[in-house]
Amino acid sequence: MSNNLIVGFSGNISRPSSTKRFVESVTEALAKQAGLKHEVFDIEDLGTSLTAARSVADLDPAARRVIRTIINAEALVIGSPTYKGSYTGLFKHVIDLLDPSDLRGKPIVLTATGGGDRHSLVVEHQLRPLFAFFEAFVTPTAIYASGRDFTDGAPSPAILNRVNQALGEASLLLSARSLSAAIAAE
Template sequence: MKLVVVSAGLSVPSSTRLLGDRLANATAGRTSADVRVVELRDLAVEIAHNFTTGFPGPALGAALDAVASADGLIVVTPVFSASYSGLFKSFFDVLDPEALTGKPVLVAATGGSARHSLVLEHALRPLFAYLRAVVVPTGVYVASEDWGAEGLVERIDRAAGELAGLMTGSAAGRAASASTSAPVPGPASVHVPAQGAGDLVRGGGFEVVPFEQQLAALRPE
């Protein structure tokens, strides 16, 4: 399986990237997924060009393909003006609108104050619901004072466990679908003897009138 982390952090080192790495490690430990990190900071120019030309550059194209083919996503953004960053939103604006349909997504964000924690619910979750992704119940917001504080490890583990469960279920579903893709013989035909319009076929405690008989009863003599 493939797990992709989309990080919109701008600084080096970045607390946004750090949170993405911790979530990825916790998820990969439960799924043995291969992890790829997409740093949007490195794609900013190509994202801007994509808006004006309609075509992604090589690096952006590879990142978009990685996201579209992933079995699960972790998306992490810093909070700017009480919402996700413009760079974060721009990346998902140039992504194929169908690319995330049914894909498990874990949403996370970092900020300087706990007051911005609702960004997960009023900005990130609606965005990915609109893209028809399957957003895990637990989002992870980390304020500056949360690093090293009690409870962060538990929140990361809970969110990672939910994402891992969805990824494993999706992979199993695809495997089952592939194994049943061969043509399946139709049901054997059943002979029902001809009966009068008033006759009934009885069985299992029901009285069932065959559809052909119902039609025949409605036709004029």
């Protein structure tokens, strides 16, 4: 079941967040390219029921709606700020609530932000294996950006090139998924 949305989810644990702004811009660009609507969430949108939840059923109704929207998305743009070489703990807790089949075959663009180059491997060593477990279709191009990759909130040309490359890959995955669904419906 799909809700014809491209959904962004950011693991930021405070607002305002440069990570969420980056996830929003990539999500909006993918949705525009795919001709779909978009919605973006972060940890704050899951509210206080998140920390005690051991399953999706333990979440309050608003948080369960966020999780359902993520699961039913056509594609996801996932992002997290990098802390000590990894994604945030509450981000991982959200992902731990999902069933292993919830993201199977879903196109995903990975993004991360951090304070410097030391964190750049977070997308390859932390995020990519996490979503491989779920058998999601993660784009080959992931995007890591540090603070110096932005000027007045706008990404540098190098980051924009990576974003465009990942968007092209995600569009191919969306097309293949749509074609597969059409064939299965026949």
